[in-house]
Amino acid sequence: MFYLWMSYLRMTFLLIHLIHYNEAKRRIRWDCFDCQMGPKYGDQMKCTIGGIRRSLLNVELQLLAELNNIKAYVKISTRFKTTNLFRKFFDITFDGCRVIADMVSGTMVSNMFNAVVKSSNQPRKCPVKEGLIYYHNISIEDALPMFVPTAQLFIQVDFYSRRQLYLNVSLLGEIIE
Ligand SMILES: *[C@@H]1O[C@H](CO)[C@@H](O)[C@H](O)[C@H]1NC(C)=O
Numbered sequence: 001m002f003y004l005w006m007s008y009l010r011m012t013f014l015l016i017h018l019i020h021y022n023e024a025k026r027r028i029r030w031d032c033f034d035c036q037m038g039p040k041y042g043d044q045m046k047c048t049i050g051g052i053r054r055s056l057l058n059v060e061l062q063l064l065a066e067l068n069n070i071k072a073y074v075k076i077s078t079r080f081k082t083t084n085l086f087r088k089f090f091d092i093t094f095d096g097c098r099v100i101a102d103m104v105s106g107t108m109v110s111n112m113f114n115a116v117v118k119s120s121n122q123p124r125k126c127p128v129k130e131g132l133i134y135y136h137n138i139s140i141e142d143a144l145p146m147f148v149p150t151a152q153l154f155i156q157v158d159f160y161s162r163r164q165l166y167l168n169v170s171l172l173g174e175i176i177e
Pocket residue numbers: 036037038165166167168
């Protein structure tokens with residue numbers, strides 16, 4: 001009897017834990033997705049929001065010039081009330097060629113990167129050749145760490161090749177519980 005009671009209790013704890021785990025997952029709704037590419041680097045660039053919850057991102061572009069020495073700068077800003085200004089949450093600069101070639105899995109950057117390239121034809125080494133490049137259904141919800149606060153988000157990403165800015169991405173969204 002006692003044993004049964006104990007296993008019942010354990011099962012209940014397990015269920016509560018699972019429910020909490022699901023609830024704890026952060027969700028994102030994107031409101032605005034803009035991208036601009038320098039005319040000598042790309043053409044027909046399309047950045048769109050998809051999915052019923054507006055949680056997915058799609059990017060398509062025609063690359064006109066081979067890219068090497070890719071540097072990326074990412075800045076994430078947050079805002080807690082619509083009346084406040086966006087404030088920098090964190091920023092990071094990284095070597096794009098190293099990231100696409102030798103990702104160490106399990107880190108936050110690699111989780112984000114895997115979410116981005118899951119349904120894409122992203123080449124795995126530099127130089128990145130001319131041609132159509134697409135990223136479909138990018139969903140970073142699974143890669144979002146729990147420490148990310150529920151707030152409005154503004155994400156800016158700048159890509160440089162040989163010190164020249166060639167691509168600008170800006171994203172406005174909201175993290176919801
Ligand atoms: C990137 O954005 C800035 C302003 O935010 C703009 O002045 C610049 O022309 C943009 N560059 C490209 C390549 O779109």
